């Protein structure tokens with residue numbers, strides 16, 4: 001049976017949190033700005049660098065690579081404050097959440113020295129080149145391929161839904177480096193691709209509300225030098241799946257719509273028995289989800305890989321993000337006004353971008369299937 | 384879990400497995416399983432909540448969870464978790480025999496009046512767990528404007544009732560029952576405090592019952608075949624299993640948070656635990672039955688031991704809705720600025736991991 005352990009905070013962690021809270025209170029006084037919605041957040045490289053100056057980007061990078069060497073738990077405490085306030089975390093998000101830890105785990109010494117200090121400084125932003133037109137949930141079927149050339153690889157293919165490729169510097173790109181024979185999970189590799197390379201184009205794909213969030217990225221004979229291979233050639237699948245505990249369990253998987261609730265309580269009259277009942281149940285769920293997510297960060301710090309726990313928390317958390325919106329809509333009543341006040345605009349944006357919550361980073365259907373297989377396997381083992 | 388808690392859990396599991404297996408349960412039928420009680424009593428478990436013993440809420444949550452996991456039809460939670468705690472906390476001794484505890488029912492009304500050196504007790508306690516099988520009942524009574532812990536002998540003429548899980552829930556009346564001075568002591572535990580403690584322990588039992596419903600569902604899905612394959616190969620069934628696991632985990636976490644909560648958080652954490660368990664119970668019962676098909680709704684099958692209790696326990700020590708309303712009043716009082724600090728407040732225990 002999977003068991004989550006509640007976790008208190010140390011004095012140092014509480015101190016860090018107080019610092020972050022003060023910073024956030026100063027940068028984002030309620031009602032003076034339109035909050036961002038989780039990882040759909042806009043990019044604000046200036047903001048990312050202000051955070052970096054405080055030591056809050058790439059926090060898990062150890063000192064020898066220019067980082068503060070802090071824990072996954074400390075990073076959790078920083079990012080949850082930012083997400084709860086709806087901060088524009090888009091620019092450094094992937095580099096901070098995912099790229100820094102995977103370079104630490106799998107990268108060569110050269111990659112670590114070259115990239116980690118820049119991630120920490122807020123000077124190197126990464127996006128994820130995984131999905132393709134014909135490869136979504138079935139990620140291992142990617143067709144983008146790299147072939148051997150003098151001193152490196154020649155990359156050809158097409159990625160879609162690449163969030164932030166329009167402002168990022170690099171794309172962590174999953175591609176095939178040997179032809180598929182038999183199992184499709186074999187022969188995949190991860191390359192770090194410079195987005196200014198010759199032969200590479202980035203074109204916007206507009207979200208349903210016209211926002212430019214993600215892109216199509218096309219590679220035509222893009223040269224990628226050998227040292228930009230992450231880890232081993234052929235180990236791409238193993239590496240990508242081990243990222244998932246970082247990608248799936250964080251506060252970004254249940255806090256996306258928190259700013260909507262916050263503005264609702266701040267800027268609307270809320271009272272009465274229905275509000276009490278529904279807000280009460282909502283508060284209980286936030287409390288439980290947050291503590292489960294925090295307990296996963298603690299496990300990561302203890303060297304565990306809580307992949308299934310992370311999967312379940314992502315499924316619960318992203319579904320819950322929808323529940324929050326349903327509740328706020330019901331209690332708000334009336335027609336939505338996308339051009340209304342800040343709260344109205346925020347609720348409207350959240351409503352139309354809500355479908356993304358349960359798609360990105362692995363759809364909830366696929367997450368549940370992965371989790372079920374694990375549970376059934378464990379049960380068979382125990383019998 | 385710490386080593387000590389693990390040991391306690393192991394002891395409880397072993398007792399229920401050995402002394403209340405399927406055959407014993409079938410043979411006992413609707414009779415009170417006195418042999419099981421004797422074993423629990425001899426092992427010192429029925430007095431676990433005695434404040435002198437050093438066992439706190441963490442231990443009692445382990446006990447309540449084990450009771451739920453075994454669907455054991457005994458008032459162990461009431462005796463060890465509530466009566467022992469209430470009575471010894473007020474400086475009284477826990478008498479021998481079975482001492483159940485009042486269920487903090489909203490209609491309970493028990494008053495004390497002075498009479499000579501002692502007291503007399505008058506009033507009604509509703510839906511007292513295993514009232515008919517117990518020797519006495521511990522309760523909170525009011526006398527002269529203060530709260531007292533009392534232990535009252537159970538009269539012969541209880542009005543019998545049950546809950547959906549067929550557990551006795553009896554109404555007990557007292558009409559000027561004389562009590563010696565040493566059967567009554569002032570207490571800091573009022574009706575609400577008793578209800579809160581009961582709510583956490585019921586939520587823990589519910590988590591235990593959900594664990595068993597999950598185990599049964601996983602096992603059955605792996606073994607039952609239709610269309611030439613185990614039903615666990617169907618995605619719709621897999622998703623039921625995952626939803627059951629998720630809600631079971633949420634309940635376990637919510638209960639542990641109530642154990643770890645600081646004094647300032649306790650009221651919120653308790654309400655969140657019972658509300659979470661109640662909502663989870665609805666999902667778990669529905670989906671576990673769906674996985675089991677018709678066999679699951681027969682009295683031959685073990686699943687109803689757990690699901691009927693989950694249906695009953697949702698409403699005991701405050702309904703899911705009662706606790707939601709209480710949480711909601713807190714949210715509205717805190718306002719937008721207070722919500723995040725409340726939700727993210729650190730529980731006790733350092734980086735207790």
Ligand SMILES: Cc1cc2nc3c(=O)[nH]c(=O)nc-3n(C[C@H](O)[C@H](O)[C@H](O)COP(=O)(O)OP(=O)(O)OC[C@H]3O[C@@H](n4cnc5c(N)ncnc54)[C@H](O)[C@@H]3O)c2cc1C
Nearest residue numbers: 128129130131136137161162163356359360361362363365
């Ligand atoms: C806002 C947003 C940002 C994104 N950013 C990035 C990014 O930066 N980089 C990147 O690489 N990708 C990105 N993605 C892509 C994302 O990872 C994919 O959308 C996701 O993996 C699903 O793939 P798909 O959209 O092709 O849907 P499909 O895989 O075609 O799925 C369609 C439907 O079929 C269901 N389905 C598919 N397979 C199964 C199965 N085996 N069992 C049950 N149901 C199944 C799915 O659950 C879904 O409901 C982003 C997506 C969104 C919405």
